[in-house]
Amino acid sequence: AQSVTQLGSHVSVSEGALVLLRCNYSSSVPPYLFWYVQYPNQGLQLLLKYTTGATLVKGINGFEAEFKKSETSFHLTKPSAHMSDAAEYFCAVSQLTGANNLFFGTGTRLTVIP
Amino acid sequence: DGGITQSPKYLFRKEGQNVTLSCEQNLNHDAMYWYRQDPGQGLRLIYYSQIVNDFQKGDIAEGYSVSREKKESFPLTVTSAQKNPTAFYLCASKTPGELEAFFGQGTRLTVV
Numbered sequence: 001a002q003s004v005t006q007l008g009s010h011v012s013v014s015e016g017a018l019v020l021l022r023c024n025y026s027s028s029v030p031p032y033l034f035w036y037v038q039y040p041n042q043g044l045q046l047l048l049k050y051t052t053g054a055t056l057v058k059g060i061n062g063f064e065a066e067f068k069k070s071e072t073s074f075h076l077t078k079p080s081a082h083m084s085d086a087a088e089y090f091c092a093v094s095q096l097t098g099a100n101n102l103f104f105g106t107g108t109r110l111t112v113i114p
Numbered sequence: 115d116g117g118i119t120q121s122p123k124y125l126f127r128k129e130g131q132n133v134t135l136s137c138e139q140n141l142n143h144d145a146m147y148w149y150r151q152d153p154g155q156g157l158r159l160i161y162y163s164q165i166v167n168d169f170q171k172g173d174i175a176e177g178y179s180v181s182r183e184k185k186e187s188f189p190l191t192v193t194s195a196q197k198n199p200t201a202f203y204l205c206a207s208k209t210p211g212e213l214e215a216f217f218g219q220g221t222r223l224t225v226v
Contacts, residue, residue, distance in 0.1 A: 009154060032213050034213075041123075041202075041219075041220065041222065042220065043118075043120075043204055043217035043218050043219045044157075044204065044206075044217040045217070046214055049213060051213060090156060090157065094213060101147070101162060101172075102147075102215055104149075106155055106156035
């Protein structure tokens, strides 16, 4: 069984401050992990993904995430928040076996304060 | 340009009426998915289809129906049996065995 837990449904940061969005996963097989971003009334856009190899993954818009197997975590970070980063962020897990479906967390809404 | 098109973007229906949401893709993807999004609940899988003429129930299939007669199209019908149909609906597609799913822009359904 697979599941994702995102700690904090709302996160507020000041413009220029560090962004940290937390994601923990549960998976019975090696996971594939994703972060998606959603702007209001829009679909989801892939920010970054971890499959195999390097555990620090860089994505679009200056975001990165680190896969930590021992902590079952895949937290999303950005060194300096920009106003345009305000959106909802979803962590998701999948596997390359079975139905290969994506399982999503409940999302974290990021607010950037000017 | 390749992509997924959902239509309409906003849809209003009276309670008790069936309504069909459209999802079309020209990415040549075999697999297609329907998700429902409610505030604070993330995305929940309604139905998915790995290949034409075949589809499977997801976690919250009750009150919904789908068809997959063409590779490009995966329409979702919200029936009168769905107790709380007002939500944001997202369609996605991908190639089986690949990891990345591509999403449409969503349809916001409001039932009054």
